[in-house]
Amino acid sequence: MAPRSTSLARQSGVEGRGVPMLRAYEIQRLSGTRWVLDSVSDEKDVAITVAKSLMQSGRAPGGVRVMAVQTKPDGDFSQITLYRCMPGEPPPAEPAPRPKAEAKAEPKPETVHRDFKHSDGPPPVPQKPKSGHLMLSLKIAFGVGFAVVAFELLRILSR
Amino acid sequence: MLQDHQGAIATSVAQSAPLAEQRLVLRILTLWRAAHIGETLPQPAAMTVAATGDDAHNVYLLEIGAAEEARFAYIGETLLPRPWRGVEASRSVADCPRDTILGLASTHWHEIVERRVPVTRGGIGWHNAAPVLYRAIMVPLFDAGGTISAIMGAVNWRPVEVQDGTPVD
Numbered sequence: 001m002a003p004r005s006t007s008l009a010r011q012s013g014v015e016g017r018g019v020p021m022l023r024a025y026e027i028q029r030l031s032g033t034r035w036v037l038d039s040v041s042d043e044k045d046v047a048i049t050v051a052k053s054l055m056q057s058g059r060a061p062g063g064v065r066v067m068a069v070q071t072k073p074d075g076d077f078s079q080i081t082l083y084r085c086m087p088g089e090p091p092p093a094e095p096a097p098r099p100k101a102e103a104k105a106e107p108k109p110e111t112v113h114r115d116f117k118h119s120d121g122p123p124p125v126p127q128k129p130k131s132g133h134l135m136l137s138l139k140i141a142f143g144v145g146f147a148v149v150a151f152e153l154l155r156i157l158s159r
Numbered sequence: 160m161l162q163d164h165q166g167a168i169a170t171s172v173a174q175s176a177p178l179a180e181q182r183l184v185l186r187i188l189t190l191w192r193a194a195h196i197g198e199t200l201p202q203p204a205a206m207t208v209a210a211t212g213d214d215a216h217n218v219y220l221l222e223i224g225a226a227e228e229a230r231f232a233y234i235g236e237t238l239l240p241r242p243w244r245g246v247e248a249s250r251s252v253a254d255c256p257r258d259t260i261l262g263l264a265s266t267h268w269h270e271i272v273e274r275r276v277p278v279t280r281g282g283i284g285w286h287n288a289a290p291v292l293y294r295a296i297m298v299p300l301f302d303a304g305g306t307i308s309a310i311m312g313a314v315n316w317r318p319v320e321v322q323d324g325t326p327v328d
Binding site: 037038039041043046050057 | 182184189195274276278279280294
């Protein structure tokens with residue numbers, strides 16, 4: 001086990017000077033028609049707080065957004081918008097839990113993504129063919145008949 | 160320059176007005192935004208250590224040299240690494256002990272030069288032989304030509320407990 005200091009240092013990026021963030025949260029402000037980088041954070045909550053404070057400041061821009069930027073090892077990156085606030089637009093609402101009644105009323109979509117683990121209901125039980133019952137009855141009757149014949153045969157032979 | 164800043168802080172800390180924002184990183188960011196004069200990027204003269212008020216103890220200032228080198232021009236009292244106490248000489252970031260909060264917070268200064276915007280970082284590290292949870296910010300300060308000539312940083316932290324028996328690796 002490595003010493004704690006080494007491990008914690010690695011975790012916090014002390015080792016390897018200037019270790020770039022693999023996931024960064026960019027706070028961008030709208031300047032005219034362009035989104036301009038305002039600041040960067042390594043934590044989502046801090047980035048959103050910074051974005052909100054920017055909108056509440058005396059020099060509020062035309063809009064603000066927070067982008068999560070994921071940098072891949074090959075240098076390629078992808079980004080998604082996490083937060084966006086524009087003057088005149090209602091503030092982004094927190095996602096509320098969906099009422100149960102509403103969920104019930106919603107028809108299920110016809111096309112759903114399925115995999116091996118999920119289905120809409122229990123799998124259909126395979127129906128046994130009716131001829132199966134007949135065969136079973138015949139087998140029982142045959143068995144009983146054979147037993148009777150064998151019993152009679154033994155009784156005759158024992159005389 | 161180190162002494163000039165400390166002299167300015169002594170007066171400023173006593174006269175500082177409390178700021179509304181609770182988080183250190185946001186207070187520094189607010190100061191940085193306020194240091195914009197029109198379209199001019201914040202310059203060292205517009206954002207001094209003294210302007211940070213009570214936060215000056217948690218602030219440091221880096222001077223960025225032409226040769227890709229950063230030296231501490233000011234180190235707040237609470238950030239000063241033990242081996243550096245009582246030493247007046249200007250110190251390089253490269254010489255800063257990495258198991259200190261100052262080393263943790265300042266080691267990413269290249270990122271500010273590359274991005275040219277404030278960057279906040281946080282996480283777990285070590286300071287004075289104890290594990291800490293910290294949050295830091297660095298903001299760039301520009302010369303008249305638009306080159307980053309200084310970086311102001313600020314960091315606060317709190318100790319965290321490491322439970323015995325917890326696997327680290």
